Amino acid sequence: DVKVTQSSRYLVKRTGEKVFLECVQDMDHENMFWYRQDPGLGLRLIYFSYDVKMKEKGDIPEGYSVSREKKERFSLILESASTNQTSMYLCASSLRGGSQYFGPGTRLLVL
Amino acid sequence: GQQVMQIPQYQHVQEGEDFTTYCNSSTTLSNIQWYKQRPGGHPVFLIQLVKSGEVKKQKRLTFQFGEAKKNSSLHITATQTTDVGTYFCAVRKTTDSWGKFQFGAGTQVVVTP
Numbered sequence: 001d002v003k004v005t006q007s008s009r010y011l012v013k014r015t016g017e018k019v020f021l022e023c024v025q026d027m028d029h030e031n032m033f034w035y036r037q038d039p040g041l042g043l044r045l046i047y048f049s050y051d052v053k054m055k056e057k058g059d060i061p062e063g064y065s066v067s068r069e070k071k072e073r074f075s076l077i078l079e080s081a082s083t084n085q086t087s088m089y090l091c092a093s094s095l096r097g098g099s100q101y102f103g104p105g106t107r108l109l110v111l
Numbered sequence: 112g113q114q115v116m117q118i119p120q121y122q123h124v125q126e127g128e129d130f131t132t133y134c135n136s137s138t139t140l141s142n143i144q145w146y147k148q149r150p151g152g153h154p155v156f157l158i159q160l161v162k163s164g165e166v167k168k169q170k171r172l173t174f175q176f177g178e179a180k181k182n183s184s185l186h187i188t189a190t191q192t193t194d195v196g197t198y199f200c201a202v203r204k205t206t207d208s209w210g211k212f213q214f215g216a217g218t219q220v221v222v223t224p
Binding site for chain 2: 031033035041042044045050056058090092094096097098099100101102103105106
């Protein structure tokens with residue numbers, strides 16, 4: 001079974017802090033994704049990566065950056081957290097063009 | 112902004128009834144995926160449709176891809192309480208790179224016994 005793990009289930013940060021969200025997958029998938037999920041808006045793609053060190057912007061990349069130094073790990077960075085980044089963050093991985101496997105999510109609260 | 116519309120946003124169903132949820136795009140799609148998210152859980156992949164007019168079945172769930180590849184539907188027959196959750200479609204446009212899927216806002220399904 002594919003396993004996608006995220007570093008934290010719940011996180012509370014202060015405005016202006018730098019925040020790191022980590023995601024690890026164990027199935028050698030090429031693609032990895034970061035989404036945020038807000039009520040009524042579904043899942044919105046922040047960034048995705050199709051290979052090590054390769055990334056592409058999603059629909060809402062502003063205020064976020066990503067890092068993929070190893071194939072199994074994809075990090076989402078909030079350079080300076082703001083209250084409007086309070087959300088559920090979901091990581092996923094997939095083979096090229098295949099189904100996405102999601103992690104359990106990180107619920108981030110920015111105060 | 113959202114270019115993928117899912118309707119209805121909310122569906123209240125009596126156990127045993129059928130219902131259909133729709134996913135509509137303004138552009139031609141390469142493929143479409145459907146996911147289910149149980150309350151408190153994460154999205155779980157159900158199916159992928161690739162061909163125009165394609166119909167796939169999973170027990171009581173029937174998925175269809177439109178002839179023009181701009182819309183899709185999910186039909187559930189004889190709804191059960193285990194069908195509770197939010198159903199999302201995720202679309203990839205023909206102009207998008209591999210892996211870039213756009214999710215709809217979802218249809219939240221509530222089932223009453």
